[in-house]
Amino acid sequence: MLALTSSVAQGLVLFGAPAHVHVQRVASPVMEEAKSQAIPFLKKPPGLDGSMVGDIGFDPLRLTDVVPISWAREAELKHARVCMLAFLGYVAVDLGFRVPGAPEVSSLYAHDAAVDNGSMLFMLLPIAVFEIAAGVPKVFQLLNDPDATAPGDYKFDPMNFSSKGTEEAKRTMAMKELANGRAAMMAFSGIVTQSALTGGGFPYTS
Numbered sequence: 001m002l003a004l005t006s007s008v009a010q011g012l013v014l015f016g017a018p019a020h021v022h023v024q025r026v027a028s029p030v031m032e033e034a035k036s037q038a039i040p041f042l043k044k045p046p047g048l049d050g051s052m053v054g055d056i057g058f059d060p061l062r063l064t065d066v067v068p069i070s071w072a073r074e075a076e077l078k079h080a081r082v083c084m085l086a087f088l089g090y091v092a093v094d095l096g097f098r099v100p101g102a103p104e105v106s107s108l109y110a111h112d113a114a115v116d117n118g119s120m121l122f123m124l125l126p127i128a129v130f131e132i133a134a135g136v137p138k139v140f141q142l143l144n145d146p147d148a149t150a151p152g153d154y155k156f157d158p159m160n161f162s163s164k165g166t167e168e169a170k171r172t173m174a175m176k177e178l179a180n181g182r183a184a185m186m187a188f189s190g191i192v193t194q195s196a197l198t199g200g201g202f203p204y205t206s
Helices: 002-014 069-094 107-117 119-144 167-198
Strands: none
Touching (some): 107 167
16 A cells, blocks of 8 residues: 555656655445443353354353354353252252252251262263253254254254244243243342351341
8 A cells, every 4th residue: 555655756856746745545345343231341152142042242252253153142041940850959949948868957957968968879860861862962963053953952842842933033032041040040140049048048138
C-alpha cells in the first residue's frame, strides 16, 4: 500500500502536478468482535454459535477451543442428570427415608458408612458396567460421528417427552432439562457444603 501511494505521488509530480499534493489514506472499517451474551465484557467464544439448545455463550475458560462442543454438552448433561438424582437422594435421606439395610446415618456420613459395610463396592460394580457399556461407546460416537445422535441421547424416553410436539416444543423440553440440571449442579454443591459446615440435616441451616 505504501509503495502504491508513493508511485501515485511521483506520477503526479512528473505530469506537472504540484509536489505538495497529499494523497490521503482511507481507513478500512474494523469489524467489532461479537461479545458473549452470558458475559458481555468477554469475546464470544468461536465454538459457541448459538445453534445448540442452551448455548448462551458462557465459556470463560474457552474450553470449546480445546474440546468439541458436542463432547462438552455430553459431559454437562451427564453431570446435570447425576446431580438432579443426587439432590433428591441427599435430601430424602436427611428427611428420614431409608432403604432396607441402609446405615442409620445422615447423607453427609453415608459414603464412609457404605464403604465400611461393603455396600459401596456393590453399588460401584453396576455403575461401572453401565458406564463402560453406554458411556464409552457414546464418547467414541461423539468423537467420530457427532451427527449420528445428539449428546445425551441414549434412546431412553419411557414417557415419550422427546417425541411429542413440534421441533420448537422439543427444544423447549431440552432447555428445561438443561436449566433444571444446571440448577441441580449448583444446588447439590451448596447442600453438601452447607451440611458439612453446619453438621445438621435438612434444611442445613444449623
